[in-house]
Amino acid sequence: MEKKQTKPMELLNEVVTEPYHLLHFLAFFSYFVVRTSAAPILSPHITSRLFLREIQAALALGVFAAFKIVREENWEAFISDVLFFAKIFLLALTLIMDYHLTLWYAVIFAVIYIFTQQPAFKKLGTASKITPLQLESLLTEGSTSKLWLVEFRSSYSPACIRSSRCFPELSITYSNKSFSFGIVDLGLFPNAAEYFGISLSGSMSQLPTYILFSHGSEVSRYPELDAESKGSHSPITKRFLSQYFKLDLLLLDYINGK
Missing domain, CATH: 1.20.1270 (Substrate Binding Domain Of Dnak; Chain:A; Domain 2)
Incomplete structure (x- = not known):
């Protein structure tokens, strides 16, 4: 563990x-x-x-x-x-x-x-802290990575603090030349939440939100945009995120040159 x-x-x-x-x-x-x-x-x-x-x-x-x-x-x-x-x-x-x-x-x-508040995990792994402007540039103008998994978090969210270790450690395991990990702090850039359809309301339980982009387009996210599922989604763990976004399969595809 x-x-x-x-x-x-x-x-x-x-x-x-x-x-x-x-x-x-x-x-x-x-x-x-x-x-x-x-x-x-x-x-x-x-x-x-x-x-x-x-x-x-x-x-x-x-x-x-x-x-x-x-x-x-x-x-x-x-x-x-x-x-x-x-x-x-x-x-x-x-x-x-x-x-x-x-x-x-x-x-x-x-x-x-x-x-005071409980300190979040401080290390980033191979993930990069990026601004919404940088993310938009990476997605629209293209980059060396075909895939981007982005964590939208807030340093003031208890749920984000509890899961703060998961994303950096996932990035160490799964990042490669075609798959990059990024972190956007919605506490610093709250306007980005509306742009990406993320509610900052605690009752909606949408923090943290993870979005997988492929060739600049969103292909999946967690939690999903479903008002009926608010407050009922699974706890954030490395195992859950890996299974949800099929990271093992994506890594195998990269190794096999697909």
């Missing part, structure tokens, strides 16, 4: 340097400080009940993390899911001690969400 390729030191460095991860770590660590400080003033009944719930929460989170580390294809999605459920368990535990403490943690998590 791809996430196993990430070095532990790289993950540790990200936790220390990225505000999103660092603030979450400090918030979770503060629970142990609060728990230790509150122990002398809690009644034996509450202390016993809280200890039992802490064991249950730790076991449940461990099982959930083990399940997700097998199912998720990249670290970005795994960390996002684990942090979400860890916050739910923490709020549930603080509710046993004092609901005021629960409200404080809810405020802390809200502030973290507002002022």
Whole structure:
């Protein structure tokens, strides 16, 4: 699995340097400080009940993390899911001690969400960041590549962040002289969304959108332009994109000189 390729030191460095991860770590660590400080003033009944719930929460989170580390294809999605459920368990535990403490943690998590965001995968692989003008030029005036697979993303979309590792790693595997990969940031160029028929509304679930161009013309896209399918499309993974756009077949055609 791809996430196993990430070095532990790289993950540790990200936790220390990225505000999103660092603030979450400090918030979770503060629970142990609060728990230790509150122990002398809690009644034996509450202390016993809280200890039992802490064991249950730790076991449940461990099982959930083990399940997700097998199912998720990249670290970005795994960390996002684990942090979400860890916050739910923490709020549930603080509710046993004092609901005021629960409200404080809810405020802390809200502030973290507002002022920071989970970092996306930073490497591009062999994909190129291009502007809409550059893409139009490549498609209309022609280029050395017969095929272009373009990811339309936004750096502020949680779905794009979760899947940000997939496209660069796909580009490393499948790019060749006749097949290129490009990335268009719709956060920087929102007008391009309307031009390519992509809704920036969160309710439409069209971010990220992937479009395959052949000889300058669109031949397929995901998700498709179908209003009835909004919000119901499959999670973005390398395997799914490879199967959807038949990348293995396209690579074989290139190898065979077709």
